[in-house]
Amino acid sequence: MHPLSITLIGEVKSPKAYFIRDFLQRNGFAFQWIEVTTDAEARQYAGLDSRSDPRFPVLALKDRTLYAPTLPDIVAALDLSVGPQLPEYDLAIYGAGPAGLSAAVYGASEGLRTILVERFSIGGQAGSTSRIENYLGFPEGISGADLASRAREQAIRLGAEILLAAEGVGGSIEQGKMIGVLDNGKTVTSRATICATGVEYIRLNVLNEKRFLGRGLYYGAGSSEANLCRDHVFVVGGGNSAGQAALHMASRVPKVTMLVRGNSLKDTLSQYLVDRIRLSPNIEVRTRCSLVAVDGDQTLERITYRDLECDEEIEEETSWLFVCIGGRPRTEWTEADMLARDSAGYILTGSDLLNGPSGAPWPLQRNPYPMETSLPGVFAAGDIRSNSIKRCATAVGEQLFLSRITFWPMRHRFSSESLRLRRTS
Numbered sequence: 001m002h003p004l005s006i007t008l009i010g011e012v013k014s015p016k017a018y019f020i021r022d023f024l025q026r027n028g029f030a031f032q033w034i035e036v037t038t039d040a041e042a043r044q045y046a047g048l049d050s051r052s053d054p055r056f057p058v059l060a061l062k063d064r065t066l067y068a069p070t071l072p073d074i075v076a077a078l079d080l081s082v083g084p085q086l087p088e089y090d091l092a093i094y095g096a097g098p099a100g101l102s103a104a105v106y107g108a109s110e111g112l113r114t115i116l117v118e119r120f121s122i123g124g125q126a127g128s129t130s131r132i133e134n135y136l137g138f139p140e141g142i143s144g145a146d147l148a149s150r151a152r153e154q155a156i157r158l159g160a161e162i163l164l165a166a167e168g169v170g171g172s173i174e175q176g177k178m179i180g181v182l183d184n185g186k187t188v189t190s191r192a193t194i195c196a197t198g199v200e201y202i203r204l205n206v207l208n209e210k211r212f213l214g215r216g217l218y219y220g221a222g223s224s225e226a227n228l229c230r231d232h233v234f235v236v237g238g239g240n241s242a243g244q245a246a247l248h249m250a251s252r253v254p255k256v257t258m259l260v261r262g263n264s265l266k267d268t269l270s271q272y273l274v275d276r277i278r279l280s281p282n283i284e285v286r287t288r289c290s291l292v293a294v295d296g297d298q299t300l301e302r303i304t305y306r307d308l309e310c311d312e313e314i315e316e317e318t319s320w321l322f323v324c325i326g327g328r329p330r331t332e333w334t335e336a337d338m339l340a341r342d343s344a345g346y347i348l349t350g351s352d353l354l355n356g357p358s359g360a361p362w363p364l365q366r367n368p369y370p371m372e373t374s375l376p377g378v379f380a381a382g383d384i385r386s387n388s389i390k391r392c393a394t395a396v397g398e399q400l401f402l403s404r405i406t407f408w409p410m411r412h413r414f415s416s417e418s419l420r421l422r423r424t425s
């Protein structure tokens, strides 16, 4: 945890306040949250006359106060994006989920000049989960934020540089070096790159979804919101992430209802979660259901779902809806034909590249290394990789393999290959 004194003041169902809460919590910043429900409280806590003043939320730091700050404002105030500090790195990693953090640990420990670039917060999907129970060495489970925070400490201690709130938005290969372009206009030059950008949540695609995002409707397990929930919570989804969200919420609110599209939780959920959900008296599971609408005035007030069994629409009142219906690969930073992908958009690597993927064929005489993409010297790891098992342990373990086969020869080999690639393409 960072030893900073931070207070955030605002309304609970404010999307901006949610965004900042989520950012602070997932990046391991200790902060005090003050909820404002009346104009008197707005005056008392923030010195603003009305609780609907557009200058909310207010972020009070030790030495300054920020009104309705954007992510770049916060990043600057917390001194988070000072790098890249070196003109060139051996290894640049994009995405600080378990895969990226682990690559940073192993890359730096092999003596490589390593930089890890993360668009939002460390931990990725894992950082949003309240408890990971199947990770080796933590018999009681560990919160994703805690695991991520330990990994960050380890990576930094071993010499990796971490750039937070910086997004990779493009890249090129010039004179054998990879130039990553960040959203803040800066560039990162490296001899090799690991893409560990994971997946993003699949959206509901229902009417009004955008209107209630952060105002009662949340994607993911809601680790930053759980303490604020007070009444009946609905969780959409039947996978492990939805199961964990339901269990986490159930320890805080009187009732949790899971809306599951399939016939039973057993088909999609790990057995230990099925067992724990069965033993939770305040979790109700409704199967064969599909959410069709969200509604309310300023904030979420009700949802409608279709009972697929009897083809009926059912309306329920709730002001808390958490959606965990899976992910899709996050590859918007790369042009469609730059890297070979499978039909679902996941990046193809290693021997999969030799099996005739469409577009971006493997360009060199030698075979690709395991986890190497169709662009020599660019690797993919974790959930973004085609055919990977979507789990923390896999995302982390893959880097060990990478370190054995690629980190050592990386310094010389890829630069010359990249030159060849440029000449022939």
Ligand SMILES: Cc1cc2nc3c(=O)[nH]c(=O)nc-3n(C[C@H](O)[C@H](O)[C@H](O)COP(=O)(O)OP(=O)(O)OC[C@H]3O[C@@H](n4cnc5c(N)ncnc54)[C@H](O)[C@@H]3O)c2cc1C
Pocket: 094, 095, 096, 097, 098, 099, 100, 117, 118, 119, 120, 121, 122, 123, 124, 125, 126, 127, 128, 129, 131, 132, 133, 134, 135, 166, 167, 168, 169, 196, 197, 198, 199, 220, 221, 240, 241, 242, 244, 245, 324, 330, 333, 381, 382, 383, 384, 389, 390, 391, 392, 393, 395
């Ligand atoms: C709620 C939930 C609970 C889960 N529980 C478990 C569990 O108990 N056990 C288990 O093994 N697995 C669990 N999983 C799955 C596990 O979290 C994932 O398999 C794992 O996080 C994948 O790691 P990753 O590093 O590949 O990708 P991610 O975790 O998706 O991380 C990718 C990172 O890349 C960043 N990024 C994306 N694009 C860019 C860009 N252009 N530039 C810079 N950064 C970028 C993202 O912001 C993100 O931080 C859970 C997942 C969820 C959602």
